Structures are given as structure tokens and as C-alpha cells.
Amino acid sequence: xxxxxxxxxxxxxxxxxxxxxxxxxxxxxxxxxxxxxxxxxxxxxxxxxxxxxxxxxxxxxxxxxxxxxxxxxxxxxxxxxxxxxxxxxxxxxxxxxxxxxxxxxxxxxxxxxxxxxxxxxxxxxxxxxxxxxxxxxxxxxxxxxxxxxxxxxxxxxxxxxxxxxxxxxxxxxxxxxxxxxxxxxxxxxxxxxxxxxxxxxxxxxxxxxxxxxxxxxxxxxxxxxxxxxxxxxxxxxxxxxxxxxxxxxxxxxxxxxxxxxxxxxxxxxxx
Amino acid sequence: xxxxxxxxxxxxxxxxxxxxxxxxxxxxxxxxxxxxxxxxxxxxxxxxxxxxxxxxxxxxxxxxxxxxxxxxxxxxxxxxxxxxxxxxxxxxxxxxxxxxxxxxxxxxxxxxxxxxxxxxxxxxxxxxxxxxxxxxxxx
Numbered sequence: 001x002x003x004x005x006x007x008x009x010x011x012x013x014x015x016x017x018x019x020x021x022x023x024x025x026x027x028x029x030x031x032x033x034x035x036x037x038x039x040x041x042x043x044x045x046x047x048x049x050x051x052x053x054x055x056x057x058x059x060x061x062x063x064x065x066x067x068x069x070x071x072x073x074x075x076x077x078x079x080x081x082x083x084x085x086x087x088x089x090x091x092x093x094x095x096x097x098x099x100x101x102x103x104x105x106x107x108x109x110x111x112x113x114x115x116x117x118x119x120x121x122x123x124x125x126x127x128x129x130x131x132x133x134x135x136x137x138x139x140x141x142x143x144x145x146x147x148x149x150x151x152x153x154x155x156x157x158x159x160x161x162x163x164x165x166x167x168x169x170x171x172x173x174x175x176x177x178x179x180x181x182x183x184x185x186x187x188x189x190x191x192x193x194x195x196x197x198x199x200x201x202x203x204x205x206x207x208x209x210x211x212x213x214x215x216x217x218x219x220x221x222x223x224x225x226x227x228x229x230x231x232x233x234x235x236x237x238x239x240x241x242x243x244x245x246x247x248x249x250x251x252x253x254x255x256x257x258x259x260x261x262x263x264x265x266x267x268x269x270x271x
Numbered sequence: 272x273x274x275x276x277x278x279x280x281x282x283x284x285x286x287x288x289x290x291x292x293x294x295x296x297x298x299x300x301x302x303x304x305x306x307x308x309x310x311x312x313x314x315x316x317x318x319x320x321x322x323x324x325x326x327x328x329x330x331x332x333x334x335x336x337x338x339x340x341x342x343x344x345x346x347x348x349x350x351x352x353x354x355x356x357x358x359x360x361x362x363x364x365x366x367x368x369x370x371x372x373x374x375x376x377x378x379x380x381x382x383x384x385x386x387x388x389x390x391x392x393x394x395x396x397x398x399x400x401x402x403x404x405x406x407x408x409x410x
Contacts, residue, residue: 003355009314011389012326019369025330026393029337030346032362051287074287078331079338098339 060217111244149212232267
């Protein structure tokens with residue numbers, strides 16, 4: 001009779017990790033229920049965001065598609081099938097699949113709370129129908145991303161979107177989607193992640209996991225101050241933010257905008 | 272059809288992979304292609320083939336090999352008794368055993384007493400008829 005020995009590599013993995021980490025691995029390679037799929041995916045998204053943030057000096061200036069592409073690559077490397085801008089009642093930014101389960105993710109640059117809110121409206125009213133949960137990425141490229149994420153949470157929790165919805169004649173629709181539902185606790189919500197219930201356009205309840213991503217990179221050491229490429233990219237980010245704030249009807253600092261335009265042109269000439 | 276060159280291209284196109292991880296994955300891919308008769312891939316074998324330095328790296332390799340792009344390997348779960356007998360577990364039984372201290376229940380084998388987590392086993396089986404068929408044409 002063959003005597004099977006304990007596999008040393010497997011033993012080392014199981015004894016060297018918490019049960020929760022081993023479970024997350026199993027939920028990644030072999031999700032057998034939708035909840036397991038979501039648990040594994042959220043852990044991998046956190047890792048992907050951590051990976052992106054740790055190398056943000058390479059990526060801080062990318063647009064929404066570029067930043068989402070970096071996260072997609074990481075998820076693919078962890079065994080997920082990822083489709084960018086797949087047609088699902090419009091072009092959803094990211095569709096992630098594994099083992100027959102799938103998740104839709106919309107992504108937005110954090111230009112301002114009303115712009116971010118538009119992304120949430122897009123996700124809830126356009127793409128989601130009978131999904132039980134979905135993801136929403138917010139990329140913060142300006143200073144104090146943690147504060148910006150906290151302000152976004154307050155915008156939702158305190159229903160500060162009511163004015164915006166009223167001005168755009170969508171208050172009743174927004175109330176149906178988001179109503180009085182608030183953020184709820186979830187063991188998967190670590191770092192800048194929150195979970196909020198909503199109703200889809202089909203009236204089904206759905207949990208939206210929102211991930212705040214720190215894409216701010218503006219070193220002010222001597223090397224950073226003298227780096228023309230960095231200054232030009234920061235100027236472009238400032239100009240984009242000013243433009244989006246202006247179109248959203250928010251106040252913009254004209255002096256800062258003119259400085260950014262000046263920086264952009266002067267750096268373009270010298271590169 | 273998924274060929275060796277296609278797999279290499281998928282790896283090269285993915286910026287999240289380090290060059291080291293790409294090499295480790297390709298070593299296992301080539302081994303699987305060159306050993307059609309081998310279907311049983313315990314973790315220690317994958318670690319040896321891939322030349323991964325750490326256990327964690329080895330498990331990262333398996334995530335991709337069993338992932339949606341390749342679907343070359345599929346995970347299996349088992350428990351190896353103190354007498355050296357191995358019996359299969361479902362993933363749900365494996366997860367219960369992970370959280371248990373002294374015993375766990377298996378549909379097939381009833382309650383397992385004198386249980387040790389160290390004897391829980393994850394291994395991989397080659398997908399016999401994978402959705403993505405690998406060809407040796409481009410080896």
C-alpha cells in the first residue's frame with residue numbers, strides 16, 4: 001500500500017498563514033459560491049490597489065482607462081478574466097469573471113463629488129439590473145486623497161446629492177436608487193473601502209463596494225521640484241480638475257488655473 | 272487556440288508580472304506540455320518545476336495556471352491521515368477543517384478525529400479537456 005507523505009509546501013502554506021488568508025486563496029482560485037467569488041475578488045482588488053499605489057510614481061498621470069488597465073493586469077495575473085469597456089447596456093469600465101461568476105466595476109477620477117456621483121448613477125441606473133453586488137473605483141489625483149474620500153462618504157451619507165439631483169430633475173429617481181440606505185459594515189471593507197446598499201434600475205437590491213485609490217504623487221523634494229515631466233503632468237492634472245469643477249458649476253481658483261497653464265506650456269517647451 | 276507563444280505573449284503583455292514570475296509560470300507551462308501523461312501536480316512538484324524560492328510565490332503561480340486565461344490546472348482538496356492514507360475533501364469540508372481544532376466532518380468518511388491541520392492538502396490536477404486547448408505545434 002502506498003503511504004502518502006504530507007506535502008511540505010502545502011503544510012508550510014497552511015501553517016504559515018491565517019485561516020482567513022488560506023480561505024482568500026481558495027476563493028481566488030476556486031470560487032464555488034457568489035459570496036466566495038466576491039470575497040476573493042475584493043481581497044485581490046485591495047492587493048491590486050496596494051500594488052498600484054506603491055508604484056504610483058509610474059502611473060499618477062494616467063487617465064481613468066490607464067489606471068483601470070493597471071488594476072486589470074493585476075487581476076488577470078491572479079487568474080481573473082477581465083474585460084475593459086465590455087458592452088453591458090453601455091460600456092462598463094471593467095467586467096471581472098471567474099468560475100462562472102461576474103462583477104461589474106465602474107471607475108471615475110475624483111474630480112469632485114458631483115462628478116463622482118454621476119459615475120455612481122451610471123453604475124446603478126445604466127449597468128446594474130439583477131446583480132447582487134458591484135464595484136466602484138474612485139481615483140484621487142489631488143492632495144489629501146483620504147480627506148477627499150471622507151468628503152465623498154459625507155456627500156452620500158448626508159444626502160448632499162439632493163441639490164444636484166433636484167437641479168437636474170432626477171431627485172425621485174435618485175431616491176429610488178439610493179433612498180435612505182446608508183453605508184454598512186463589512187469585514188471586507190478595509191482601508192479606503194465602503195459598502196453601500198442601493199437598488200438597481202430593475203428594483204433589485206445591490207451592494208456597491210466603493211474603493212478610494214490614492215493616485216496623488218507630487219514630491220516637493222529638490223528632485224521633485226526640478227523634474228519638468230512631473231511638473232507638466234501635475235499641471236495637466238490641475239487643468240483637468242479645474243475644467244471639471246468649472247463644468248460642474250463649482251468655484252475654481254483662476255490664479256491656480258493660470259499657473260497650471262503657464263507651467264504646462266513652459267515645461268512643454270523645455271522638454 | 273492557446274499555444275506556448277500565445278501564453279508567453281499574454282505574460283509579456285501583463286505589466287503586473289515580474290520577469291521572475293513570468294519565468295516561473297513558463298517553466299510549469301512547458302513541463303505540463305512536455306509531460307502529457309502527468310495529471311497529478313502537488314504543490315511541492317509545482318515549486319520544484321517553477322524554481323520558486325518561496326511558498327507564496329509558488330501559490331501565486333498556481334493562481335495564474337488555474338485562472339481563466341489558461342485553465343491548465345484545477346485545484347483538488349484532500350486530507351492525509353496519520354497512517355498515510357489520503358482521501359478527498361470538498362472545498363467546503365476543507366474550509367471547515369481549516370477553522371477546526373480537533374475534528375471535522377467529511378461526507379464520505381464521517382467524523383475525522385485526531386485531526387491535524389498540517390495534514391490538509393491542496394494539489395492540482397491537469398485539466399484533461401480544458402476550454403483552452405494547448406498545442407505543442409509551437410513548442
